[in-house]
Amino acid sequence: MASAYLDFIRIRFLTMLAYRVNYYSGIVVYALNIGVYYFLWKAIYGDASSLAGFSAAQITTYVAVSWMARSFYFNNLDREIANEIRDGSVAIQMVRPYSYLLVKLMQGFGEGLFRLLMFMLPGLVVVMLLFPLSLPGEPWRWLVFFLMIGFSFLINSQLNLLTGLCAFFLENNEGVMRFKRVLVDLLSGVVLPISFFPGWARTALEWLPFQAIAYLPGSVFTGALNGPEVGYAIGVQAAWSVALILPILLMWRAARRRMFVQGG
Amino acid sequence: MPAIEVERLRKTFKVPVHRESLKGALLDLFRRRYKEIVAVRDISFRIPQGEICGYIGENGAGKSTTIKMLAGILVPTSGRVEVAGFVPWRDRETFVRRIGVVFGQRSQLWWDIGVIESFRLLRKVYRVGEADFRRRLDELTETLQLADLLNRPVRKLSLGQRMRCELAAALLHNPSILFLDEPTIGLDIVVKTQIREFLKKLNRENGTTILLTTHDLQDIEALCSRVIMLDDGRIIYDGSLEELKERWSKGREIRFRFAAPVAPSELATLTEGLPVRWTAADEESARLWVPRDIHVSDVLSRLVGSLPILDMSFQETGTDEIVRAIYQSGSASVPAAAEAGEAQAPAAPADGGEASRAADGGGEASREEPVEAHVRG
Numbered sequence: 001m002a003s004a005y006l007d008f009i010r011i012r013f014l015t016m017l018a019y020r021v022n023y024y025s026g027i028v029v030y031a032l033n034i035g036v037y038y039f040l041w042k043a044i045y046g047d048a049s050s051l052a053g054f055s056a057a058q059i060t061t062y063v064a065v066s067w068m069a070r071s072f073y074f075n076n077l078d079r080e081i082a083n084e085i086r087d088g089s090v091a092i093q094m095v096r097p098y099s100y101l102l103v104k105l106m107q108g109f110g111e112g113l114f115r116l117l118m119f120m121l122p123g124l125v126v127v128m129l130l131f132p133l134s135l136p137g138e139p140w141r142w143l144v145f146f147l148m149i150g151f152s153f154l155i156n157s158q159l160n161l162l163t164g165l166c167a168f169f170l171e172n173n174e175g176v177m178r179f180k181r182v183l184v185d186l187l188s189g190v191v192l193p194i195s196f197f198p199g200w201a202r203t204a205l206e207w208l209p210f211q212a213i214a215y216l217p218g219s220v221f222t223g224a225l226n227g228p229e230v231g232y233a234i235g236v237q238a239a240w241s242v243a244l245i246l247p248i249l250l251m252w253r254a255a256r257r258r259m260f261v262q263g264g
Numbered sequence: 265m266p267a268i269e270v271e272r273l274r275k276t277f278k279v280p281v282h283r284e285s286l287k288g289a290l291l292d293l294f295r296r297r298y299k300e301i302v303a304v305r306d307i308s309f310r311i312p313q314g315e316i317c318g319y320i321g322e323n324g325a326g327k328s329t330t331i332k333m334l335a336g337i338l339v340p341t342s343g344r345v346e347v348a349g350f351v352p353w354r355d356r357e358t359f360v361r362r363i364g365v366v367f368g369q370r371s372q373l374w375w376d377i378g379v380i381e382s383f384r385l386l387r388k389v390y391r392v393g394e395a396d397f398r399r400r401l402d403e404l405t406e407t408l409q410l411a412d413l414l415n416r417p418v419r420k421l422s423l424g425q426r427m428r429c430e431l432a433a434a435l436l437h438n439p440s441i442l443f444l445d446e447p448t449i450g451l452d453i454v455v456k457t458q459i460r461e462f463l464k465k466l467n468r469e470n471g472t473t474i475l476l477t478t479h480d481l482q483d484i485e486a487l488c489s490r491v492i493m494l495d496d497g498r499i500i501y502d503g504s505l506e507e508l509k510e511r512w513s514k515g516r517e518i519r520f521r522f523a524a525p526v527a528p529s530e531l532a533t534l535t536e537g538l539p540v541r542w543t544a545a546d547e548e549s550a551r552l553w554v555p556r557d558i559h560v561s562d563v564l565s566r567l568v569g570s571l572p573i574l575d576m577s578f579q580e581t582g583t584d585e586i587v588r589a590i591y592q593s594g595s596a597s598v599p600a601a602a603e604a605g606e607a608q609a610p611a612a613p614a615d616g617g618e619a620s621r622a623a624d625g626g627g628e629a630s631r632e633e634p635v636e637a638h639v640r641g
Contacts, residue, residue: 004388011385015376092372094337095365097357098389171280256353257339 004098005106012110016118023118030067030123037063037191038131052195057134058222059193064124064133065145066190066218071120073152073213075108078177081164090259101161101252108157141221144230148217151237156184156213158244165248168255189215195224209240265349267441267473268311268334273343275304275329303329305497306343311490313440314471316463318484318505321494322591327477330494331445334475335365348441361390364434368446371426372433373418379429380414383436390437397436404432407462424455431459435466442466444476448483460486481583493590500590505583512590513581515555518563522548523572534566 017023038060045056054062081104084090093100127133136142163180166173185191187210194205194215205211216233219225225233278298283291304326311317321327332338333345336352336359345352350359366372373382387397405411408428413421421429427447434442444463448456464487466472478484484491484505491508493501501508525547532542535552540563543551554563560578567573 004385004391007385007388011374011377011381018376089370091332091337091367092370094356095335095360095363095372096389097360097391099357259338 005102008103008106009110009113012107013114016111016114026115026119027123027126030071030119031126034064034067034123034127035130037067038127052193053224054193054195054222057132058224060131061133061135062193062218062222062224064127064131065221066214068116068120068124069149069152069214069217070190071123072112072116072149073156074115075111075157075160077104077108077157077160078164078173078180080104080107081161082167082173082177085167094259101248104161104164105157108160109153112153136221136223141223144234145217145221148220148234148237151234151241152213152217154241155209155237155244156188158241158248159184159209161248162244162251165251165255168258184210184213187211188213189218193218193224195219209244212237212240265313266310267313267315267348268309268475269344269346270310270330270334271308271344272306273304273308273330273333273345274302274306274341275326275333275338276341277301277303302497304333304340307494307497307499309492309499309502311473311475313473314467316467316474316476316487316489318488318491319475319477319494320479320481320484320491320587321477325494326497327494328445331443331475331477335363335443336360361437362439362441364437364439364442366427366430366434366442366444366447368427368444368449371418371430373426373429375419376417378415378417379410379421382418382429383414383433386433386436392437396438400436400438401432404435407465408432408458424451427451427455427459431462438470439472441473441475444474444478446477446479448478448480456480456483463487481587485583493587495591509581509583509586510556512586513556515553515558516560516581517579518552518554518560519577519579520550520552520567520571520573521575522550523574524548526550526571531571534570535563538563538566 041059041063042056045051045059049055051059081090084093090100093103159180163173163177166176170176187205187208189211194202194211197205216225216237220230220233277300279301280292281297281299283289283297307326307330319327319330329338333340334347334352336347336356339353347359348362350362352359373379374385377385383401386392387394392400405414408431410428410432413425413429418426418429431447442463448459451459460483463474463476467474467487474487476483476487488505491501491503491505492499493508528542528544528550531544531550531552535542538558539555540558541553543553545551552563554560
């Protein structure tokens with residue numbers, strides 16, 4: 001059975017590969033995003049050597065690396081679930097002896113791997129040729145970073161599952177999905193590191209799962225977090241990954257009872 | 265243990281009611297009103313292992329909803345379901361290994377990958393051993409003639425080709441119960457026949473229990489030993505197709521062609537006293553309607569010697585016609601008029617054959633609750 005779940009990763013990876021135009025344009029989009037933010041941050045920093053705990057060199061690396069993380073943790077599971085509910089194909093999923101949510105998670109993972117390997121790494125090479133990035137020299141930082149973006153994927157996907165399952169309860173969950181997307185992009189620290197927010201907002205954000213998606217792994221990678229802070233950051237991520245399981249299961253149970261199948 | 269057992273099964277859906285006008289729309293924003301729709305109303309039946317049962321009814325009668333509850337997709341509002349010894353919705357992941365499901369209007373194969381890749385993935389999902397899978401696949405490839413299709417992507421298949429692949433996909437794990445929701449919809453007559461033959465063989469050789477919904481009554485005639493008819497969420501008939509026809513066909517029509525013109529009045533005189541009805545088509549042909557409780561021999565003995573009959577043919581009421589009549593009346597109980605007519609002449613010796621058939625036809629579970637008479641409001 002485990003091999004079936006692995007197959008879902010493999011098949012999604014291959015399916016993504018089949019759409020080639022998407023592939024090439026994806027690399028350009030990622031390189032462009034990083035480039036734009038690079039110049040934006042350069043302008044913001046001006047002559048200042050350090051802002052909100054990040055040096056100018058660190059912030060460019062932070063931007064590059066948080067986009068790299070985003071390529072991996074980002075997925076459209078919420079939209080996929082909503083679509084399957086809308087067109088009724090969720091019925092087919094329910095007659096298969098597997099966990100629907102776990103399969104979705106695997107498909108998201110296949111997609112994330114694809115983006116990381118096929119968009120982001122080539123994109124990063126392009127970016128490194130154009131802009132000075134200071135990548136960490138310690139191998140442990142790289143290891144911890146990959147562990148942490150694993151958690152990022154998990155937390156972001158869990159939020160997507162929750163948003164997607166809303167489609168069982170709402171006639172149209174488009175609004176909820178957009179709201180979630182804005183929240184994640186804004187509050188996770190991809191656009192603006194959390195340390196740049198005003199004090200009260202930082203305190204509030206520390207109690208939300210979004211910062212665990214991008215800010216924490218980015219900070220560890222760039223060296224803004226060190227020593228015991230790294231362990232704490234991983235702990236926060238792990239705690240959110242566990243804490244989000246319960247609401248998903250509760251929602252899934254309620255959804256099963258409410259399930260309706262559109263179109264006969 | 266019956267393969268499928270259903271007791272007082274009910275499913276209701278809550279649907280929002282939209283109020284009219286702008287004011288209504290604004291009110292909807294704050295407090296939504298819901299309406300309850302009953303899709304399946306307390307139905308009960310049991311299907312023994314190895315039976316092929318047809319589940320028919322008009323669109324929206326509740327057929328698909330029932331199948332979806334039986335397959336573990338939907339959770340019933342109330343009542344009891346047991347399929348292959350499992351409560352489908354509760355033990356879903358274990359339970360669905362025992363069943364196969366085909367939805368005529370939905371594909372269960374992965375659109376972007378080759379058929380054989382879909383099959384391989386299903387093998388893993390259902391945890392079928394490699395050797396079993398090989399054997400089963402070879403078998404299915406042969407009987408459903410899939411050899412040329414296996415390496416094509418699903419999106420490049422015609423509907424008929426896809427349907428054969430869907431059937432194979434549903435059977436790779438050798439389920440003991442097969443649910444088919446309109447399996448022949450949109451297929452040409454060749455593929456339809458092929459699929460019917462395949463299902464018959466499957467049932468005969470593996471003892472697979474099959475429950476299928478369809479709008480094509482030829483599916484039912486070709487396959488089903490039993491029919492359950494649904495209307496507005498209720499079972500209005502449960503029994504054999506023969507019995508349904510017998511109960512509902514009120515008689516047969518005999519078509520005559522005469523060698524010479526015959527006056528309608530002459531025809532009427534000949535059958536005087538018999539409850540039959542003549543319809544004259546033209547001077548040289550006529551149609552005679554004979555109720556089913558009148559022996560054809562009684563009628564013919566009066567006619568054969570006196571009329572120059574050139575040709576004669578019998579017309580039974582077709583299944584399509586019968587089912588249409590039932591759908592329209594919303595009840596499968598014999599119409600009141602025919603019932604009354606029968607009641608008036610119960611002692612007639614001509615009726616004997618009919619009566620005894622009805623009496624000894626028992627033994628099947630279906631007889632116990634033959635007809636749930638039901639009058640629409």
